[in-house]
Amino acid sequence: MTTKRLTTCALLTAIALTIFVAEAQIPLPFPMPGMKLGLANVVTVYAMFALGPKDTFLILLSRILLGSLFAGGSTLFYSLAGGLCCYLSMVLLRRFLSPKQLWVCGAVGAIFHNLGQMGAAILIARTPQLIYYLPVLLALGIPAGGFTGLAAQLLKERLGDRVP
Template sequence: MKLKRLTRAAVLAAMALGIFIVELQLPNLTPIPGVKLGLANIVTVFSMFLLGPANTLAILLTRILLGSLFSGQVMALAYSLAGGLLCYLLMLLLRKLLTMKQIWVCGVLGAVAHNLGQMAVAVVVTGTPAILVYLPVLMVSGIAAGLFTGLCAQFAVGRLEHTSLFK
C-alpha cells in the first residue's frame, strides 16, 4: 500500500503547511522573536506516532521549506530548520519512551527543543549572546504552547488510531 502511505503523508504535509501559513497571519503577542503557538507541531507529533519517523521527517522538511517560501520569510529558514530538526531528534527518542497515552509529552518537550535550536542559531547568526536573556521566556512559552499542541495531537491520535486510515 505504497500509494496509501504517500497520500497520507502528502495530506498531512499540506495540513501542516496550511496551519503554518494561517498562524503567520496572527499578530505577535510579544516583542520576543520565537514566541509563537507553533500549531504545525500538532501534525509533527501526530505523524510521529501514527506514521513513523521516515514519513514525519518528509512532512516536516516539506512544511519548513515550502512554508518559508510561501510566507516570503526565507531569512527565517535557518531558524526553522534548526528548531525543527532538534525537535525531530528529541521526538525520535521520546517515541520509544512514551506510551500512546503520553503523546502530549512529546508536544511539550518537542516545542522546548524547537525553541532551544532556534535560540542557538539566533545567537550564532546575530553574533550577540546577549539575546540569551530571552531563553527562559522561550522555554516557558514553549512548554505552554507545546502542552496545547501536544494535547491536540493526543486527542487526534485517540480518535484516528483505530480507523482504517491508519491501519
C-alpha cells in the same frame, strides 16, 4: 513507499502548511523574537506516533522548506535548526511515552525547537545576548507545546489506528 503512503504524507504536509500559514496571521500578544504558538506541530506529533519517524521527517522537512517561502525574510535556517532539534528529541522520546502521553512529546519538542532555533539565531546574528530571550520562550513554549501535543493525542484517539 506505496502510493497510499505518499498520499498520506502529502495530505499531512498540506495540512501542516495550511496551519503554519494561518498561524502567521495571528498577532502576538507581545513582541518576542522567535515566539509562536507552533500549531503546525500537531501534525508532527501526530505523524510521529501514527506513521513513524521516517514519514514524519519527510512531512516536517517539506513543511519547513515550503513554509519558508511563505514566511518571507531569511527565516529558513532558524526553522530548520529548530525543527531538526525538535524532531530528534521526539524520535528519542517516542518509545518512552504511552498513547496517553503525546502531550509530553509536544512539550519536550517545543523545548528543543526553542533550543535549536536559539542556537541558530545566535550563530547567524553573532549576538550571544539573544540567549536572554530563551527563558521566557521556554516558559511560554512548554505549555503551548503541551497543548499542541494534547491536540495530536486527541486526534490520534479519535482516528485510532486508521491512517488518513
